[in-house]
Amino acid sequence: MPEVTLSAWNQFIAEHPDAHLLQMGEWGELKNDFGWKPVRLLLDRETGAQILFRRLPLGLTLGYMPKPVDSGRLMVDNESFWREVDSICKKNHAIFLKIETDTWEETFQPSNLQAFKLSPHNIQPPRTITIDIKDSEETILARMKPKCRYNIRLAEKKGITVRSWDDIPAFHEMMTVTGGRDNFGVHSKEYYQRAYELFHPKGTCELLVAEFEGKPLASLMVFSNAKRAWYVYGASNDQERNRMPTYLLQWEAIRWAKARGCDEYDLWGVPDENEETLEANFETRHDGLWGVYRFKRGFGGQLKRAAQAVDRVYNPLLYWAYVKYIGNRE
Known part of the structure; x- marks a missing residue:
C-alpha cells in the first residue's frame, strides 16, 4: 500500500533535507487535531506527499497538498504518482485536490x-520575503535597511532582552491583541500549544519573547527543517513600542535559525503585489x-x-459551487 505510517513518513522527510515545514509529519499531526486528516503517500525513496483532507458536509472532503517534496519533478510526468493520489482522493470523497508547489513562480513549468x-485561491500567502543567512552576522546586518539595523541596536540600548519562552497562554493573549490591532485571524490557545508540543521537543521550533525589565512585549514562534527556517507566528502588545522590541526579537530568531545551520529564513507572507507597487504604497496602506x-x-x-496553486478536480459541479460560494470567503 502506498499509504504509510507517521514514522515511515518521518524517515522519508529525514532523507529530504529540503522538505518544507508543511510536509513535516508534525505539521500533519497538528492539522489532524484541528479538522484535517493527514494521509502520507510514499511510492519510493524519492516520491511521496503528505495530503490533508478537510471534512465537508455529506461525507465529502477537500484535499490539500501543501509544498510537496521535489515539487518540480512531481508536477512534470509522474503518472504512477498521480494515479495513487487520485485513488486516495477518491477514497476520501474529495471534491478536488489543491496543490501548492514548493517552487517559485518563475521556475514552475509543469508539462x-x-x-x-x-x-483562483491560494491557502498560504503566495508572496514572501526570504533572507539569505549563509553569511556572517555582520554581512546579514549590512544587507538590512539602515533604519532596521538602527532599530535592532536601539532595542539593545533601551534594555530589551530576548529569551526562549514556553508561556503559551501569554503568547496567545498577545496574539489576540495583535490580531485585533492588525485585523488578522488568530488560532486558539490549544492550537499554539499543540504546535509547540509537537515541534519543540525535536528542536525544530522555538518560542522567543522580547522583554523589558521582565515584562513581555513581543513574541514569535519560529520553525526550521534542515537548511530552511520560517517565521510563522508573531505578536506584540501595545506597551513600550518605542523600544523597538520586535526588531531585536526578529534578529534573534534569525540568529537561532543560523545557529541551527539554516541557509534561508522565510518571513512568511507579504501583500501579493509586485515590488514597485509595494514600495510605492507601504507607507500609506495598513490593511x-x-x-x-x-x-x-x-x-x-x-x-x-510562490507558483500559483493548482486544483485537480474530481467533481466538477461541486467544485464550481465551492469556488463560487465558499472559496471566496476563505
Missing part, C-alpha cells in the same frame, strides 16, 4: 498542466498584510512569489 486547473510589509522589508531579504 502536464492540462490535468489541473489553475486555482491586511500591508501592516507587516514595512517591518519585514527592512531585514534585507528578497521578494519572491
Whole structure:
C-alpha cells in the first residue's frame, strides 16, 4: 500500500533535507487535531506527499497538498504518482485536490498542466520575503535597511532582552491583541500549544519573547527543517513600542535559525503585489498584510512569489459551487 505510517513518513522527510515545514509529519499531526486528516503517500525513496483532507458536509472532503517534496519533478510526468493520489482522493470523497508547489513562480513549468486547473485561491500567502543567512552576522546586518539595523541596536540600548519562552497562554493573549490591532485571524490557545508540543521537543521550533525589565512585549514562534527556517507566528502588545522590541526579537530568531545551520529564513507572507507597487504604497496602506510589509522589508531579504496553486478536480459541479460560494470567503 502506498499509504504509510507517521514514522515511515518521518524517515522519508529525514532523507529530504529540503522538505518544507508543511510536509513535516508534525505539521500533519497538528492539522489532524484541528479538522484535517493527514494521509502520507510514499511510492519510493524519492516520491511521496503528505495530503490533508478537510471534512465537508455529506461525507465529502477537500484535499490539500501543501509544498510537496521535489515539487518540480512531481508536477512534470509522474503518472504512477498521480494515479495513487487520485485513488486516495477518491477514497476520501474529495471534491478536488489543491496543490501548492514548493517552487517559485518563475521556475514552475509543469508539462502536464492540462490535468489541473489553475486555482483562483491560494491557502498560504503566495508572496514572501526570504533572507539569505549563509553569511556572517555582520554581512546579514549590512544587507538590512539602515533604519532596521538602527532599530535592532536601539532595542539593545533601551534594555530589551530576548529569551526562549514556553508561556503559551501569554503568547496567545498577545496574539489576540495583535490580531485585533492588525485585523488578522488568530488560532486558539490549544492550537499554539499543540504546535509547540509537537515541534519543540525535536528542536525544530522555538518560542522567543522580547522583554523589558521582565515584562513581555513581543513574541514569535519560529520553525526550521534542515537548511530552511520560517517565521510563522508573531505578536506584540501595545506597551513600550518605542523600544523597538520586535526588531531585536526578529534578529534573534534569525540568529537561532543560523545557529541551527539554516541557509534561508522565510518571513512568511507579504501583500501579493509586485515590488514597485509595494514600495510605492507601504507607507500609506495598513490593511491586511500591508501592516507587516514595512517591518519585514527592512531585514534585507528578497521578494519572491510562490507558483500559483493548482486544483485537480474530481467533481466538477461541486467544485464550481465551492469556488463560487465558499472559496471566496476563505
